[in-house]
Amino acid sequence: MRNLTKKQKKHLHSLAEKAYEIDLGRCIDKLFEKYQKWKKGEITVWDINEKIHEYHNDIARNLYKSYTIDDPIFPVAFGIKSGAIDIKEVDENCLPEIERILEYFETEIK
Numbered sequence: 001m002r003n004l005t006k007k008q009k010k011h012l013h014s015l016a017e018k019a020y021e022i023d024l025g026r027c028i029d030k031l032f033e034k035y036q037k038w039k040k041g042e043i044t045v046w047d048i049n050e051k052i053h054e055y056h057n058d059i060a061r062n063l064y065k066s067y068t069i070d071d072p073i074f075p076v077a078f079g080i081k082s083g084a085i086d087i088k089e090v091d092e093n094c095l096p097e098i099e100r101i102l103e104y105f106e107t108e109i110k
Contacts, residue, residue: 002071002073002097004072004094004097008091008093008094009072011090011091011094012072012073012075012076012090012094013072015072015076015079015085015089015090016067016072016075016076016079017067018079018084018085019067019075019076019078019079019080019082019084019085020063020067020068020075020079020084022079022084022085023063023067023079023082023084024060024063026084027055027059027060027063028055031051031052031055034047034048034051035048066078067079073094073097073098073101074101076090076094076098077098077101077102077105080098080102081102081105087099087102
């Protein structure tokens, strides 16, 4: 982990938790939309079962891995990149680390 103060770590962990909750909520909303289609008879019970399985084994698991690593810099950058949180929420003393990761996302991960 980088040389962050306890205050910085606490701030970044708090932002990561907020972003995780927002992203998880977005994914559950999409699953709920599928549930509503099932209730209307637009898809079968097998379709909704597949979507639940996909959500649990892929989507929720990948979000968990993205947001719960020990180093809080990456999860916050991931949350900013996903639109769950705004970079303006990051304390100024944490910005250089976050901006470096965001720059990496832009140049190396496409």
